[in-house]
Amino acid sequence: MSTYRIAPSILxxxxxxxxxxxxxxxxAGADIIHxxxxxxxxxPNLTIGPLVCQAIxxxxxxPIDVHLMIKPVDRIIPDFAKAGANIITFHPExxxxxxxxxxxxxxxxxKAGLVFNPATPLNYLEHVMDKLDxxxxxxxxxxxxxxxxxxxxxxxxxxVRKLIDASGRDIMLEVDGGIKVxxxxxxxxxxxxxxxxxxxIFGQPDYKAVINAMRANLAxx
Ligand code: DX5
Ligand code: ZN
Numbered sequence: 001m002s003t004y005r006i007a008p009s010i011l012x013x014x015x016x017x018x019x020x021x022x023x024x025x026x027x028a029g030a031d032i033i034h035x036x037x038x039x040x041x042x043x044p045n046l047t048i049g050p051l052v053c054q055a056i057x058x059x060x061x062x063p064i065d066v067h068l069m070i071k072p073v074d075r076i077i078p079d080f081a082k083a084g085a086n087i088i089t090f091h092p093e094x095x096x097x098x099x100x101x102x103x104x105x106x107x108x109x110x111k112a113g114l115v116f117n118p119a120t121p122l123n124y125l126e127h128v129m130d131k132l133d134x135x136x137x138x139x140x141x142x143x144x145x146x147x148x149x150x151x152x153x154x155x156x157x158x159x160v161r162k163l164i165d166a167s168g169r170d171i172m173l174e175v176d177g178g179i180k181v182x183x184x185x186x187x188x189x190x191x192x193x194x195x196x197x198x199x200x201i202f203g204q205p206d207y208k209a210v211i212n213a214m215r216a217n218l219a220x221x
Contacts, residue, residue, distance in 0.1 A: 004188060004218045006211055007032035007065055007174065009198030010056075011047065011145045018052070019059045021202070028207035029215070032065045034176070034196045035085070039070035042094050043143035050076065050083040057084035065134075067115065067176065067196075069142045070094065074101055081108035089113035089136045089174075092124040102131040113172075117142060118150050122159060129167045135160055137192070140177030145198040149178030154190040161191025181213045185221035 008030045013021040022033055035053060040046040053064060063086035070076065071094035080088055088105045092114050095101040105112035113134030114124060118141060125135070137156055140147035157175060164171045174194035175187045184195055201210050 003193065004215070005031040005194040006214055007034040007194055007196045008201045009034040009036055009145065009176070009196050011036040012198035012202035018056055022056050022060050025201065025207050026060045026062055029211040030062060032063050032194070033060055035064055035066045037066060037068050037070055038143060042071035042091065043069040045143045050079040053080060053083035053085055063087055065089070067136065074104055077101070077104050078108050081110050085110055087111040087113065087134055089115045089134060091115045091117065091120070093120065098124065099128055099131065102128060106131065116156070118153065122156070122163070125163060129163070129169060132171050134172040134174055135164070136174040136176055138177050139175050139179070147178055149183055154186060157187060157190035157192050181210060181217060184214050185217040188218050189221050
């Protein structure tokens with residue numbers, strides 16, 4: 001039985017009330033705050049940066065998980081570390097030197113991870129498993145909240161679960177995109193242990209009811 005973590009994505013929160021939103025979602029049982037950074041270059045949308053990370057940091061004690069959908073990545077990493085990020089992930093296509101970027105994140109004092117788009121092959125993992133604390137599998141194409149889960153991701157989750165188990169390392173396996181109360185158990189069954197959910201949580205009035213329903217389905221699978 002693994003430890004499951006629920007990571008609400010603030011992309012679907014009310015940005016005008018962000019401090020209150022993150023406090024409320026943590027009070028409702030969130031384990032991690034997922035923080036989506038988009039640059040209108042690597043992905044066709046523009047969101048938030050280190051200043052906003054720094055602004056929400058005093059409002060929550062749980063880890064802040066910064067998902068970088070930006071290119072290039074290296075210059076901004078120390079800024080996020082200083083702004084209070086605990087986990088930083090990036091897409092391998094967005095870095096010229098993947099090993100160096102992973103090391104930069106670790107040297108900044110954060111946990112480091114790679115993110116795989118639905119069509120990105122897993123062979124990027126081959127020579128860097130020893131530098132990974134987390135692997136994030138996208139179950140939608142990155143850029144927007146509220147998209148539908150791509151079922152093919154389940155096979156990819158299972159493949160990564162095997163690689164993690166074979167490595168013997170303690171690497172989190174996170175899934176991001178279209179996660180809802182009714183499909184979270186399937187993602188867990190395939191091998192994921194950390195679940196990003198944006199619209200499923202922030203799109204409902206009662207965050208605790210959604211998180212509890214997710215936990216109930218995780219416990220039942
Ligand atoms: C998409 C982001 C996701 C997004 C998930 O590019 O990386 O974290 O917020 O939103 P939902 O859960 O609504 O699919
Ligand atoms: Zn994300």
